[in-house]
Amino acid sequence: MATSPAKIISEAKLQEIMANDDLALAGRAQLISLHAIKNRLGEKWASLKDRMFPVFENCFERRFGNREKIYKKSEVEYIVIFSGQLAATKSSRDMVEMCRTVLEEVGRKFTGEYMPDQEEVRTVFGYEDGVFAFTPEDREKLKQKPEQEEDKSRLDLFISGETFDIVYRPLWNVKHQTITTYTVHARSTAADGSMRYDYNVLKDKTSLEAKIGLDWILLEDAALTMQGLYDNKFRTIYTIPVSYETVFSKERLKGFTGQCQKIPEELRKYVIFNLTLCPAGIPQSKLQMIVVWLKPYCNSIQIDLTTLPRDLQKYKIPGLSYMKYDLPRVLKDTKKTWMDLAEFSIKCRKLDLKTVIGNVNTVDHAMLAREIGANFISGDIIGDYCDIPEHMQRRSWQEVVERTG
Numbered sequence: 001m002a003t004s005p006a007k008i009i010s011e012a013k014l015q016e017i018m019a020n021d022d023l024a025l026a027g028r029a030q031l032i033s034l035h036a037i038k039n040r041l042g043e044k045w046a047s048l049k050d051r052m053f054p055v056f057e058n059c060f061e062r063r064f065g066n067r068e069k070i071y072k073k074s075e076v077e078y079i080v081i082f083s084g085q086l087a088a089t090k091s092s093r094d095m096v097e098m099c100r101t102v103l104e105e106v107g108r109k110f111t112g113e114y115m116p117d118q119e120e121v122r123t124v125f126g127y128e129d130g131v132f133a134f135t136p137e138d139r140e141k142l143k144q145k146p147e148q149e150e151d152k153s154r155l156d157l158f159i160s161g162e163t164f165d166i167v168y169r170p171l172w173n174v175k176h177q178t179i180t181t182y183t184v185h186a187r188s189t190a191a192d193g194s195m196r197y198d199y200n201v202l203k204d205k206t207s208l209e210a211k212i213g214l215d216w217i218l219l220e221d222a223a224l225t226m227q228g229l230y231d232n233k234f235r236t237i238y239t240i241p242v243s244y245e246t247v248f249s250k251e252r253l254k255g256f257t258g259q260c261q262k263i264p265e266e267l268r269k270y271v272i273f274n275l276t277l278c279p280a281g282i283p284q285s286k287l288q289m290i291v292v293w294l295k296p297y298c299n300s301i302q303i304d305l306t307t308l309p310r311d312l313q314k315y316k317i318p319g320l321s322y323m324k325y326d327l328p329r330v331l332k333d334t335k336k337t338w339m340d341l342a343e344f345s346i347k348c349r350k351l352d353l354k355t356v357i358g359n360v361n362t363v364d365h366a367m368l369a370r371e372i373g374a375n376f377i378s379g380d381i382i383g384d385y386c387d388i389p390e391h392m393q394r395r396s397w398q399e400v401v402e403r404t405g
Contacts, residue, residue: 006057009071009079011130017081018127021250025136025257026292027092028084029124030099034076036120037103040111048110049075056106063102079124084288088319092123092296125296136296137261157213159203162188166221167385171239171356171378174370177396181237182389183274183378184222186214197385198241199277208245211277215246216259223263225388230267234391239272239302242294244279248286253293260297271298272322278303287318295319302356308344316351323348326358327365327379342372349373363401370397 009017018024034056038045053072060070060080069081082095090098099121107114124132126139133139158164168182188201202210222240229236247253263271273294291301302322303315315323325344331337341357348355357369360379369377381400 006053006070006072006078009073014071014073014079014127018124022084022289022292023081024125024139025296026084026087027095027123027125027296028082028087030080030082030095031073031122031124031132032078032080032099032103033120033122034078034103036117037107037111037114038076040114052106052110055109056102059106060102064098088288088291088317096121096123135265136257140258140261157202157210157217158188159190159201162190162201164188164201165387166218166225167387168238168389169378169385170383170389171376172382172395172400173376174374176394178392178394179236179383179390180392181239181272181376182386183239184218184241185385186218187385199243211243212246212252212255215242215256219256219259220262223267226267226270227264229389230264230270234389235270236389236392237270237272237299238389239274241274241276241304243277244275244282245277247275247290247293250289250293253290257293257297260294263297268297269299272300272302273298274302274304274322274324275320276304278306280307282314284314284318287315287320291319308340312347312351312353316353320353322354322356322376324356324358327360329359338368338372341369341374345373366400 018029023029034052037052038049041048056078057070057072060068067083068086071079071081073079080095080099082090087095100116103116103120104114107116122132122134124134125136126133126142128142131142133142165187167185167187169185170179171181171183172178173180185197186199186201188196190196199205199211199214202214204210219240219242222238226238242256245252247256275290287303294301300321301319302324303320305323305325308325309315312323323344325341327337345355354375355373356376356378357374358378360366360369360377360381362381365379366377366381
């Protein structure tokens with residue numbers, strides 16, 4: 001029999017590993033239990049377990065190699081730590097299924113027909129004093145909660161006398177010709193009827209506290225809207241903005257993800273976080289940190305680009321899924337803009353990154369966006385801001401064109 005690759009992991013070592021926020025909050029740790037197999041074997045367990053452990057461990061190593069680490073916590077429990085490279089392309093649910101496949105194979109070998117249940121493989125988000133946390137919320141309860149910034153009064157954030165509200169704007173899925181997604185926006189309306197959007201609604205647009213306060217408000221209000229519509233059988237995806245400055249450091253991420261806990265777990269698969277106001281040249285490691293922290297609370301993460309980058313690997317490797325670019329209101333060189341966008345779209349497709357083009361306001365621009373292979377389009381031609389998102393709905397290309405007819 002080959003040497004077992006698993007090492008015994010101490011309580012101290014496990015606690016040290018799970019204290020790593022980048023690892024734990026990415027769902028990279030999995031707890032695999034052999035309790036059910038032990039119970040099924042009954043009296044045979046004592047004679048078979050010494051044969052089973054090496055089979056289980058070597059089956060794992062054969063499937064995943066040495067990059068993914070496996071530790072033995074007890075006679076019936078293993079801890080698997082998946083690499084950051086794998087976590088960048090797989091969700092925690094994917095990693096659970098990978099472990100279940102190994103457990104199923106070993107279970108069949110020793111007990112016959114075998115199908116693991118949900119309790120036999122679980123994602124571990126934290127570990128403290130012998131207690132596992134199986135959700136990000138449980139992890140926060142195990143740890144001493146950091147002091148979070150107090151919610152900013154809306155009166156402190158916005159211009160006196162203006163009306164503030166949250167509005168939504170539809171995105172069109174080009175391939176499926178369907179409105180699937182609504183982006184979340186802030187809007188303020190002055191006495192003369194003029195309107196401002198997003199961070200332009202703030203009384204002090206240079207204030208970090210104001211940006212963080214607005215991000216928190218948008219998240220909380222969007223979560224309430226999502227819950228109400230979900231309860232009434234409305235299904236749609238929400239793209240919620242978060243400023244780069246709001247999640248720049250671990251301390252700020254702790255504050256924002258504390259607010260993310262207000263998103264009901266069953267609705268997180270309908271959330272895309274849109275990372276906005278990003279400076280040029282963000283380090284890949286910084287993006288990785290942000291993705292790791294936000295990933296448990298959303299389906300995927302989008303970055304709002306102000307220029308078209310040449311190197312897209314730095315966005316793919318950390319785990320971003322969507323690349324959004326808004327067309328300038330005035331195109332100085334229309335031909336060059338669309339040639340650059342075509343090249344950008346090709347690069348994105350090669351890396352399986354989705355492209356989102358905003359400010360598409362004319363039929364000509366919609367045709368060009370579709371021609372270069374954009375995955376999603378938003379702008380006047382798709383739909384204006386609305387107070388409440390609608391259910392996912394099919395909208396053909398002909399209907400899109402006719403909107404401006």
